[in-house]
Structure formats: C-alpha cells, structure tokens
Amino acid sequence: MIPTLILLFVVGAVTGSFLNVCIYRLPRRESVIAPASHCPECDRPLNWYDNIPLVSxxxxxxxxxxCGTSIPVRYPLVELLNAVLFVLAGWRFGLTAELFPALLLISTLIVVFFIDLEHYIIPNIVVLPVAAVGVTAMVAISLSATDPDFPSWWTFPLAGVASAGFFFLITLIFPKGMGMGDVKLAGMLGFFLGRSVTVGLFLGFLLGALVGIGLIAAGRKGRKSRVPFGPFLAVGALAALFFGNELMQLYLGLFDSPEG
Ligand SMILES: [Zn+2]
Incomplete structure (x- = not known):
C-alpha cells in the first residue's frame, strides 16, 4: 500500500502542474497544450528542471x-493539494475501479475552485466532458460491482439530473444568486457521487452561508456583492467523496430509535 500511496503523490503533483496550466489559461481562452510553459512576465520558456512540481x-x-518575478504561491499549493488528495483517495478507495473517477473528480474540482474564485466562471469545457466521463464510469462500475451494497446504476444519472434541476430552480427564484455554471457543476457532482451528492450540496450551502456571513461581518463584502458559489460546492463535494457514506449514516442515525 505504501508504494502505491507514494506513486499517487508523485502522479498527483505532476497532474497538479498541468492543473495550474488549466487554471491560468482556460479563463483566458488559451490552449492548454501549446505553447510550452513560460513566464507570463518575460516570456522565458521554462527548462525542464524549472518545471518540476513542488521542487522547482x-x-x-x-x-x-x-526576470525575478514572483511565481504565485498558488502553483506549488495546487500541486501539493492535488498530490495529498490523490493519496487520500488511494487510502479511501484502494486500487479499485472507483479510484479513477475519484482522481478525475478531485483534479476537476481543484480547477473549478480556483477559476471560479478568481474569474467568477465555471468553464463548460471542463465540466461537460468530465460530467460525461463521470456518469459513464459510475454506471459501468455499478453494473460490474460484485458488492451487493454498491448503489444501483441508475442512482448516478438520477442524482445528476436531480441536482442540476434543483440548482436550476434556485437560479429561477434567485436569478442573481447563482449561474448556469453552478447548475452544470451540481449535475456533474450528482453523476460522480450518486446519492452522496445530497451531503456535498448540503455542506456547500452550509459553508457558503458561513463564509458569506463572515465576509459581511468582517466588512469585506456587502450584502449585495457577489461571492462565487463554485468553490463551496467543490469543498462540499470533496467531503462527500471521502466521507459521504459516514456523514449520511450519521445523519440518518439521528432519526434511529434507540432500540435500533
Ligand atoms: Zn520571467
């Protein structure tokens, strides 16, 4: 298990390096493949040894x-975050088929978190293809699962459609609160998480409310100013990915009679 986790850390850091490219270029509508990484200030192309995740x-x-321009601390942070979450996913799921959609979801949520935080957009070019891969993977895993407790295949597409529908209703009621980006992101989360998505959405709303109240209290934001919702959904979804079942049991347990 330990060699697997070390491998996941390295793969996570290298993938994180690519996520940085996506976070910088996608909102600027630049290609994530070409040109090669370069300093945005002096255009100097990076040597391979200046492009090693975390180390460089x-x-x-x-x-x-x-040119001595500071490299934003976001770069090593994204690499470290992706690496640590890949290791957590390895610990949580082991070397199973479920590990791969989990890794895809983690990296996607990191990209969505930082792009939405800075630019107030959730790019379709990220969410739509990943949603399609996610629902296909989860349906296939469910159909081939030998564990009788694994959720039925239809719970994944249903959770996606229901989550997107729920968020679409919210945008109709509060047109200024959320955008279609949030609707599509919620759908994507349902496709990956199935019924655990309820835990993710609930935590997202809770976190959004707490941080929103905190920002208003600290005078950083007015009651009417916009706060992107994607980052809260991303954090809620990651909690649901790792602890969805436990949190759901805990919640349902509150209604259990003491005799069981
Ligand atoms: Zn430079």
Whole structure:
C-alpha cells in the first residue's frame, strides 16, 4: 500500500502542474497544450528542471530565473493539494475501479475552485466532458460491482439530473444568486457521487452561508456583492467523496430509535 500511496503523490503533483496550466489559461481562452510553459512576465520558456512540481518552486525560491518575478504561491499549493488528495483517495478507495473517477473528480474540482474564485466562471469545457466521463464510469462500475451494497446504476444519472434541476430552480427564484455554471457543476457532482451528492450540496450551502456571513461581518463584502458559489460546492463535494457514506449514516442515525 505504501508504494502505491507514494506513486499517487508523485502522479498527483505532476497532474497538479498541468492543473495550474488549466487554471491560468482556460479563463483566458488559451490552449492548454501549446505553447510550452513560460513566464507570463518575460516570456522565458521554462527548462525542464524549472518545471518540476513542488521542487522547482523551492529551488527557485518562488521567482522566475530570468526576470525575478514572483511565481504565485498558488502553483506549488495546487500541486501539493492535488498530490495529498490523490493519496487520500488511494487510502479511501484502494486500487479499485472507483479510484479513477475519484482522481478525475478531485483534479476537476481543484480547477473549478480556483477559476471560479478568481474569474467568477465555471468553464463548460471542463465540466461537460468530465460530467460525461463521470456518469459513464459510475454506471459501468455499478453494473460490474460484485458488492451487493454498491448503489444501483441508475442512482448516478438520477442524482445528476436531480441536482442540476434543483440548482436550476434556485437560479429561477434567485436569478442573481447563482449561474448556469453552478447548475452544470451540481449535475456533474450528482453523476460522480450518486446519492452522496445530497451531503456535498448540503455542506456547500452550509459553508457558503458561513463564509458569506463572515465576509459581511468582517466588512469585506456587502450584502449585495457577489461571492462565487463554485468553490463551496467543490469543498462540499470533496467531503462527500471521502466521507459521504459516514456523514449520511450519521445523519440518518439521528432519526434511529434507540432500540435500533
Ligand atoms: Zn520571467
């Protein structure tokens, strides 16, 4: 198990490096494939040894080798976050078929978190293809699962459609509160998480409300100013991915009679 977790850390850090490219370029409508990574300030292309996840940031002390411009701390942070969450997924799911959609969901949510936080958009080019892959993977895993407790295949498409429908209703009632990006993201989460998505959405709303109240109280935001909702959904969904079953049991347990 330990070698697998170390491998997942390395794969996670390398993937995180690519996520940084997506986070920077997708909102600017630039290709994520070409040109090769370069300093946005002086255009210096990065040597391979300046592009090693985590290591290069430390070696360069967070500055471009040519012009000395600071590299945003978001770069090593995204690499570390993706690496640590890949390890957590390995610990949670082991080397099973479920691990792969989990890794895809983790990386997608990291991209959505940082793009929505900065640009107030959730790109279709990320969410729609990933949603399609997610629902296909989960239906296939459910149909081939030998564990009788594994959720039925139809719970995944149903959870996606229901979540998107629920968010679409919210946008009709509060047109300024959320956008269609949130609707599509909620649908994607349902496709991956199945019935656990209820836990993810609930935690997202709870976190959004707490942070929103906190920002207003601290005078950082007015009652009417916009706060992107995608980051809260992303955090709620990650909690549901790792602890969805436990949180659901805990919640249902509150209504159990003491005799069981
Ligand atoms: Zn530079």
């Amino acid at each position: 940031y430390l070696a360069l002390r967070g500055k471009c080798r040519r």
